[in-house]
Amino acid sequence: MKKTMKFALACTTAMIGTSALAEAHASYTIGITQNNVGVDSYQTTYEQAFIAAAEANENVEVVVLDAGGDVARQIAQMEDLIQQEVDAIIIWPTNGEAVIPAVRKAHQADIPVIVTNSNIAEAGFDFVASFSGPDNVTQGARSAEIMCDRFKDLGIENEAKVVHITGQPGYTTAIERAQGFNDRLPEVCPNVEQIDEQPGDWNREKSQQVMEAFLVKYDDIDGVYSGDDNMGVGAMNAAIAAGRADGITFVGATNFAVGYEAMAEGTYWGSIYQSPVDDAEAALKTAIDVLSGEDVPFLNYFDTPKITQENMDEFSKPVF
Structure with missing residues (x-):
């Protein structure tokens, strides 16, 4: 689905090519194909921030597309942007492997590709100008450290059992x-045991169901790690409904407002602080810097610190 902006979102190739307004005010035309704007509040806020950043830059015209979580649609959107001869393409991949051929086509057409938020698979790195987003491996590691530190504080680091709810497979x-x-x-x-791992697909309701099954299957669960707070709160809600939340440490990532609120209430322990506004603005800036000939690192990370009940007062409540 295409979004409309006052000066920047040309809905057809002809509009991009012939708009006198665009020619008068835009130095670069940048296309973006997003993963799935409606799936969660992070992606919705990201799109709003991206559009706002583009509107604030009179030298940029953007075409904003949403793949709706559909790999085939995203590949078609990539091909459409290539045909429109945009100056650069930003892609938030629906699947890190499946989009590589489309990214290669853009590279072959001399259109620089910036990957945002979630990188493509390593096999496609030669076709990418830069990745802009969080260091997700480091985020996972920091979440493990948050959970371990909590277990040590509770004195259960030699016996704790953990379940793990992951994001969308692939x-x-x-x-x-x-x-x-x-x-x-x-x-x-080293003595903490991870007893199960199941996908929650970034979905709160599905993650609640996954946690409900964990609670039936396992009498002893001391910690739950979820790949984002949306899933983590779903898992927490299942534990609350089962009367077992008090004995479980919940740790997530991408600190959603619901995660922040649950931390303030004392039911959710910690997360990784990540702003969709920073994410969106960094992606647009990276694209502009690449087009301007700036020296841009291939892995252009922004920092995502640990946040727990103990230090959350140092952070503002997330807007998503």
Whole structure:
């Protein structure tokens, strides 16, 4: 689905080519194809922030597209942007492997591609100008450290059992955060046992169902790691309904407002602070810098610190 902006969102190739307004005010035309704007509040806020940043820059015209979580639609959108001969393409991949051929086509057409938020698979790195977003492996590792530190404070680091709810299968962010958590937890808390891992698909309701099944299957659960707070709160709600939340440490990532609120209430322990506004603005700036000939690192990360009940007063409540 295409969005409309006052000067920047040309809905057809002809409009991009012939609009006198665009020619008068835009130095670059940048296309973006997003993953799935409606799936959660992070992606919705990201799109709003991206549009706002583009509107604030009179030298940029953007075409904003949403794949709706559909890989085939995203590939078609990439091909459409290539045909429109945009100056650069930003892609938030629906699937890090499946989009590589489309990214290669853009590269072959001499259109620089900036990957945002969730990277594509390594096989496609040669076709990408830069990745702009969080270091998801580090985020997973930091979540493991938060959980281990909490277990040590509780004195259960030698006996705790953990379940793990991952994001959408095949999605690079989900893979990387799970990798970071799974690699780091045994390093910092070698006696903690991870007893199960199931996908929650970034969906709160599905994650609640996954947690309900965990609670039936396991009498002893001391910690739950979820790939984002949306899923984490779903898991927490299942535990509250079952009367078992008091004995469980909940840790997530991408600190949603609901996660922040649950931390303030004392039912959710910690997360990783990540702003969709920073994410969107960084992606647009990276694209502009690439087009301007700036020296841009291939992995252009922005920082995502730990947030827990103990330090949350240092952070503003998320807007998503």
